[in-house]
Amino acid sequence: MATRVISPKLLQNLRCFTRSLNSSPSSITAVSPLNFAEKPPIDSTTTTSPDSIVDLDDVSKLFASIPTGKLLRSAINLHMAAIDPMVDVGMWVMRSKLMETVVLRDVVLGSIKRTFFEHFCAGEDVEEAGRAVKRIWGGAGLRGMLVYGVENANDNESCDRNLEVFLRTVESAKSLPPSSVSFIVVKITAICPIVLLERVSDLLRWEYKDPSFVLPWKLNTFPIFSDSSPFYHTLKKPDPLAPQEEHDLQLGHQRLQKICQKCLEANVPLLVDAEDTFVQPAIDYLAYSSAIMYNKDNNPIIFGTIQAYLKDAKQRLFLATEAAEKMGVSMGFKLVRGAYMSSEVRLASSLGFEPPIHKSIQETHACYNDCASFMLEKIAGGSGAVVLATHNVESGKLAAAKAHDLGIRTDNGRLQFAQLYGMSEALSFGLRNAGFIVSKYLQFGPIERLIPFLLRRAEENRGFLSSSTVDRQLMSKELKRRLKAAIP
Numbered sequence: 266m267a268t269r270v271i272s273p274k275l276l277q278n279l280r281c282f283t284r285s286l287n288s289s290p291s292s293i294t295a296v297s298p299l300n301f302a303e304k305p306p307i308d309s310t311t312t313t314s315p316d317s318i319v320d321l322d323d324v325s326k327l328f329a330s331i332p333t334g335k336l337l338r339s340a341i342n343l344h345m346a347a348i349d350p351m352v353d354v355g356m357w358v359m360r361s362k363l364m365e366t367v368v369l370r371d372v373v374l375g376s377i378k379r380t381f382f383e384h385f386c387a388g389e390d391v392e393e394a395g396r397a398v399k400r401i402w403g404g405a406g407l408r409g410m411l412v413y414g415v416e417n418a419n420d421n422e423s424c425d426r427n428l429e430v431f432l433r434t435v436e437s438a439k440s441l442p443p444s445s446v447s448f449i450v451v452k453i454t455a456i457c458p459i460v461l462l463e464r465v466s467d468l469l470r471w472e473y474k475d476p477s478f479v480l481p482w483k484l485n486t487f488p489i490f491s492d493s494s495p496f497y498h499t500l501k502k503p504d505p506l507a508p509q510e511e512h513d514l515q516l517g518h519q520r521l522q523k524i525c526q527k528c529l530e531a532n533v534p535l536l537v538d539a540e541d542t543f544v545q546p547a548i549d550y551l552a553y554s555s556a557i558m559y560n561k562d563n564n565p566i567i568f569g570t571i572q573a574y575l576k577d578a579k580q581r582l583f584l585a586t587e588a589a590e591k592m593g594v595s596m597g598f599k600l601v602r603g604a605y606m607s608s609e610v611r612l613a614s615s616l617g618f619e620p621p622i623h624k625s626i627q628e629t630h631a632c633y634n635d636c637a638s639f640m641l642e643k644i645a646g647g648s649g650a651v652v653l654a655t656h657n658v659e660s661g662k663l664a665a666a667k668a669h670d671l672g673i674r675t676d677n678g679r680l681q682f683a684q685l686y687g688m689s690e691a692l693s694f695g696l697r698n699a700g701f702i703v704s705k706y707l708q709f710g711p712i713e714r715l716i717p718f719l720l721r722r723a724e725e726n727r728g729f730l731s732s733s734t735v736d737r738q739l740m741s742k743e744l745k746r747r748l749k750a751a752i753p
């Protein structure tokens with residue numbers, strides 16, 4: 266069992282680690298290496314200028330692999346997504362009862378399919394997703410993360426059905442060009458009923474607060490909480506799992522292990538996505554306990570996800586990596602900022618608590634860059650692996666410069682970058698041109714099941730100051746350049 270008793274040395278490290286939580290907000294020069302008592306940080310005084318590694322200025326080089334028609338369609342879609350009233354109406358319709366009327370639903374889904382769905386999703390099934398992998402790999406040298414985009418299953422039958430598709434997805438990766446698929450991605454809420462994940466999260470929280478509270482079913486795991494983790498979800502002592510619930514949890518484990526085993530055989534690693542904090546402890550528990558079983562021989566097959574918008578992100582990342590190192594397990598993490606901000610704020614506020622999210626976006630940026638820095642230092646020291654999943658140009662450039670400073674080769678598979686399909690093309694191409702391994706997160710599935718994903722993308726891309734701003738500007742610049750070049 267992973268222990269919750271923190272040694273004085275670890276506590277000292279944690280203090281150093283959390284001190285940088287309050288350090289200066291993100292800026293290209295502000296991100297300093299994390300400070301550890303056990304291992305002195307690598308000196309970063311000779312910091313490479315971030316702009317010298319990743320070049321986003323030369324738009325003709327950046328978008329060279331994109332035909333003009335495709336570039337124009339992408340620019341139009343991103344411009345439409347940035348128009349607030351249009352997104353408001355679209356989001357209202359997608360969430361409204363109107364979607365229960367067959368005719369209207371068909372009309373709405375039809376128009377979403379030709380616009381947002383085609384822009385942000387890789388198709389409705391694994392075959393279409395496979396074709397998207399070949400397109401981005403052959404055309405642009407980008408790898409594909411295959412994501413069967415279902416979430417929030419309610420019962421074992423739907424979890425079993427979802428499992429079948431995940432297994433077929435791994436199988437399909439074997440028939441695609443070597444190296445073209447970087448990861449298979451799973452959302453645990455697709456293979457374990459969400460009510461059970463909520464119960465398990467409650468029990469894990471209570472066990473953390475009261476170590477005398479024994480969980481007989483609990484497997485070996487890395488630490489899931491830190492003292493700054495949110496505990497307001499579990500205000501009273503939860504009942505132990507009933508025999509049926511224990512059985513269902515066992516089934517959830519088995520489903521994940523079947524996917525892990527298949528990934529191991531196909532030699533494609535598995536990424537476990539992070540979701541809302543009310544179920545995240547159970548998700549981490551399942552991911553970590555499986556990683557302990559499968560991440561053998563310095564080969565991280567299973568990656569967890571850390572959401573840097575959470576106040577406890579740094580501490581949890583630190584505790585989990587420390588524990589993994591001590592157990593001799595090679596652990597990989599995907600680092601994201603986090604996509605569930607509105608639901609987190611809504612839940613915490615409804616319960617009368619402060620949201621678990623940093624108070625400002627600058628703190629989230631600083632946390633992301635610090636966590637990235639921490640993982641890069643681990644990689645330079647020969648342990649761990651990281652996928653820096655971000656559309657933030659500053660974070661991308663900064664990590665590339667830091668990797669350069671630390672002597673991490675761009676083809677070192679333990680460092681990868683990733684962006685969502687249809688987003689942040691400029692950063693993807695800039696990082697690829699600099700030699701890094703870059704993937705696109707290719708979400709696929711029946712359109713009606715991808716509505717939650719599309720709603721999150723709509724929220725993220727809305728407004729003229731959204732994360733698609735850089736892409737919109739650079740794409741327009743390149744389109745104008747091509748137009749001028751075409752006119753004699």
Ligand SMILES: Cc1cc2nc3c(=O)[nH]c(=O)nc-3n(C[C@H](O)[C@H](O)[C@H](O)COP(=O)(O)OP(=O)(O)OC[C@H]3O[C@@H](n4cnc5c(N)ncnc54)[C@H](O)[C@@H]3O)c2cc1C
Nearest residue numbers: 538539602603604625626629654655656657683684685732
């Ligand atoms: C490959 C890939 C995989 C992903 N997997 C996951 C996943 O498993 N789980 C998940 O949750 N998300 C996931 N995401 C989504 C990701 O979290 C969002 O794309 C991300 O939030 C956008 O952040 P950014 O790093 O691109 O930076 P930016 O666009 O610069 O930052 C925006 C983010 O900052 C944070 N933020 C905004 N306002 C505030 C505020 N006032 N205070 C504090 N923080 C704020 C929010 O997280 C917001 O999304 C994934 C993204 C990618 C690219």
